[in-house]
Amino acid sequence: xxxxxxxxxxxxxxxxxxxxxxxxxxxxxxxxxxxxxxxxxxxxxxxxxxxxxxxxxxxxxxxxxxxxxxxxxxxxxxxxxxxxxxxxxxxxxxxxxxxxxxxxxxxxxxxxxxxxxxxxxxxxxxxxxxxxxxxxxxxxxxxxxxxxxxxxxxxxxxxxxxxxxxxxxxxxxxxxxxxxxxxxxxxxxxxxxxxxxxxxxxxxxxxxxxxxxxxxxxxxxxxxxxxxxxxxxxxxxxxxxxxxxxxxxxxxxxxxxxxxxxxxxxxxxxxxxxxxxxxxxxxxxxxxxxxxxxxxxx
Amino acid sequence: xxxxxxxxxxxxxxxxxxxxxxxxxxxxxxxxxxxxxxxxxxxxxxxxxxxxxxxxxxxxxxxxxxxxxxxxxxxxxxxxxxxxxxxxxxxxxxxxxxxxxxxxxxxxxxxxxxxxxxxxxxxxxxxxxxxxxxxxxxxxxxxxxxxxxxxxxxxxxxxxxxxxxxxxxxxxxxxxxxxxxxxxxxxxxxxxxxxxxxxxxxxxxxxxxxxxxxxxxxxxxxxxxxxxxxxxxxxxxxxxxxxxxxxxxxxxxxxxxxxxxxxxxxxxxxxxxxxxxxxxxxxxxxxxxxxxxxxxxxxxxxxxxxxxxxxxxxxxxxxxxxxxxxxxxxxxxxxxxxxxxx
Numbered sequence: 001x002x003x004x005x006x007x008x009x010x011x012x013x014x015x016x017x018x019x020x021x022x023x024x025x026x027x028x029x030x031x032x033x034x035x036x037x038x039x040x041x042x043x044x045x046x047x048x049x050x051x052x053x054x055x056x057x058x059x060x061x062x063x064x065x066x067x068x069x070x071x072x073x074x075x076x077x078x079x080x081x082x083x084x085x086x087x088x089x090x091x092x093x094x095x096x097x098x099x100x101x102x103x104x105x106x107x108x109x110x111x112x113x114x115x116x117x118x119x120x121x122x123x124x125x126x127x128x129x130x131x132x133x134x135x136x137x138x139x140x141x142x143x144x145x146x147x148x149x150x151x152x153x154x155x156x157x158x159x160x161x162x163x164x165x166x167x168x169x170x171x172x173x174x175x176x177x178x179x180x181x182x183x184x185x186x187x188x189x190x191x192x193x194x195x196x197x198x199x200x201x202x203x204x205x206x207x208x209x210x211x212x213x214x215x216x217x218x219x220x221x222x223x224x225x226x227x228x229x230x231x232x233x234x235x236x237x238x239x240x241x242x243x244x245x246x247x248x249x250x251x252x253x254x255x256x257x258x259x260x261x262x263x264x265x266x267x268x269x270x271x272x273x274x275x276x277x278x279x280x281x282x283x284x285x286x287x288x289x290x291x292x293x294x295x296x297x298x
Numbered sequence: 299x300x301x302x303x304x305x306x307x308x309x310x311x312x313x314x315x316x317x318x319x320x321x322x323x324x325x326x327x328x329x330x331x332x333x334x335x336x337x338x339x340x341x342x343x344x345x346x347x348x349x350x351x352x353x354x355x356x357x358x359x360x361x362x363x364x365x366x367x368x369x370x371x372x373x374x375x376x377x378x379x380x381x382x383x384x385x386x387x388x389x390x391x392x393x394x395x396x397x398x399x400x401x402x403x404x405x406x407x408x409x410x411x412x413x414x415x416x417x418x419x420x421x422x423x424x425x426x427x428x429x430x431x432x433x434x435x436x437x438x439x440x441x442x443x444x445x446x447x448x449x450x451x452x453x454x455x456x457x458x459x460x461x462x463x464x465x466x467x468x469x470x471x472x473x474x475x476x477x478x479x480x481x482x483x484x485x486x487x488x489x490x491x492x493x494x495x496x497x498x499x500x501x502x503x504x505x506x507x508x509x510x511x512x513x514x515x516x517x518x519x520x521x522x523x524x525x526x527x528x529x530x531x532x533x534x535x536x537x538x539x540x541x542x543x544x545x546x547x548x549x550x551x552x553x554x555x556x557x558x559x560x561x562x563x564x565x566x567x568x569x570x571x572x573x574x575x576x577x578x579x580x581x582x583x584x585x586x587x588x589x590x591x592x593x594x595x596x597x598x599x600x601x602x603x604x605x606x607x608x609x610x611x612x613x614x615x616x617x618x619x620x621x622x623x624x625x626x627x628x629x630x631x632x633x634x635x636x637x638x639x640x
Binding site: 061063065067068069070071106108114159166239241242264266267268276278280 | 318319322323324326327329337580581582583584585586587589
């Protein structure tokens with residue numbers, strides 16, 4: 001029975017990845033399918049496609065009450081890759097995948113200092129529509145975007161010290177509401193800066209907890225991990241989390257950009273007891289943006 | 299300049315949102331004596347897998363001990379109460395670790411050291427002798443005028459590779475059988491069971507079935523998983539008589555080994571009932587940072603019985619003081635007689 005439920009879990013995540021890929025391909029198609037007619041008389045190319053590659057370093061705290069009732073604090077790294085397509089600076093789609101790897105320590109003093117580990121994967125898809133922005137010829141811009149998308153957060157926490165490594169699994173699949181403010185300085189010059197802030201809230205999330213803690217049933221003679229509580233439960237949790245991204249982008253010519261940002265995300269499964277999982281992460285991120293196409297007036 | 303300030307201000311307005319983190323993170327369970335006591339009691343109540351064979355009224359244990367727990371009590375006092383609670387389970391896989399102490403079952407301790415069926419000096423001097431050999435975790439010597447191979451395996455934490463045992467059995471290929479002594483073996487790495495059984499003649503038989511606790515009620519278990527004898531691949535199977543000696547000092551993997559080898563046609567388990575410990579222990583943390591472990595599975599033998607409290611031998615033989623007085627281990631001698639008479 002459990003296996004079938006896992007199958008459900010494993011089919012949902014690829015679906016989200018496929019949607020991300022599809023959006024990416026659509027964006028690329030929009031670019032590659034462009035004709036000279038797409039260019040306005042001034043040579044303005046309305047298509048801007050970007051690839052982002054980056055890494056983050058930061059601090060995180062989690063509490064997976066299925067494996068331990070206490071919080072673990074630690075540090076980790078998170079490589080990211082993202083794709084953005086922006087059309088005529090009026091709407092944009094963005095897809096990003098990041099995987100966090102962290103080492104944690106029991107946070108209760110006086111401590112028996114035991115390590116724990118956490119791996120989570122985030123996939124974020126969003127559509128943003130510009131609701132305010134002063135016109136392109138201005139020497140600076142203030143743009144406001146709103147939109148939303150889909151957010152997938154899947155995590156495995158491992159308390160390896162406890163006999164029979166206990167692992168808690170949690171997955172959040174949520175629609176996200178997103179607001180973004182950005183300001184660009186001196187956009188008519190070759191190099192310019194962007195300051196931005198973006199926040200997403202998850203008004204409701206489908207939270208999956210496929211078992212509270214995993215036991216390696218070695219008496220079964222093979223290393224079969226079995227959910228100790230084999231309930232593949234799903235729970236709708238209102239306001240299950242949020243993410244914030246505050247940063248500065250330095251545009252190096254029209255094709256490249258460097259981004260330094262502060263990322264924060266928090267997730268809570270809601271409920272109580274062994275079902276409860278919460279995690280908050282603060283990251284300092286550095287990204288390199290490669291523009292496949294760009295607005296040649298910028 | 300004014301515009302720049304306004305723009306930066308707008309972005310910074312989002313910062314306070316991050317301070318709402320507490321809203322999502324919530325509060326931990328309070329690090330207090332009463333919460334720690336209740337948490338551990340509840341964990342055992344919902345996750346421990348052996349209430350049916352331990353015959354413990356867990357609610358009564360709670361009601362008896364809870365009045366002795368109060369916030370502000372010393373950690374040593376709390377440890378004593380929690381230990382007393384866990385001790386009612388008489389389970390060697392139940393432990394509690396604090397910063398300064400470790401709890402283990404008193405009953406299992408007494409079984410091992412009070413009711414042992416084993417005398418190390420007699421075995422070492424008169425059976426292994428100073429001339430014995432050691433390969434991996436096995437100490438061995440030919441006894442009974444070279445007609446029986448005696449192998450002492452004292453702990454399943456010691457290395458027990460199939461190739462090591464195969465080497466020993468080939469080296470003594472002419473003996474009429476093996477006495478495999480696991481008395482006072484407190485368990486260890488279960489894989490070593492499979493390494494040893496890989497040399498016994500598999501006929502595809504089921505060894506046991508295992509179930510994990512799967513819910514909060516005492517009888518909530520998952521689907522049973524049947525476990526079968528390992529196939530003999532690339533090894534020479536040992537078909538001669540193989541007598542396994544057990545006592546009340548055999549625990550965990552040693553008990554499991556005794557349970558498994560009883561299903562082999564050429565194996566006889568001799569001695570005393572083991573101390574049990576067939577469940578998988580799993581651990582966790584308490585709100586005060588201490589940690590614990592207890593059994594979360596049950597193992598059912600092929601006859602459907604849960605021998606958690608001890609696997610009985612095929613032949614009961616008790617170590618006699620009068621035999622010891624003459625330098626003899628009458629259990630080993632009985633095993634030799636059994637082999638030589640076949």
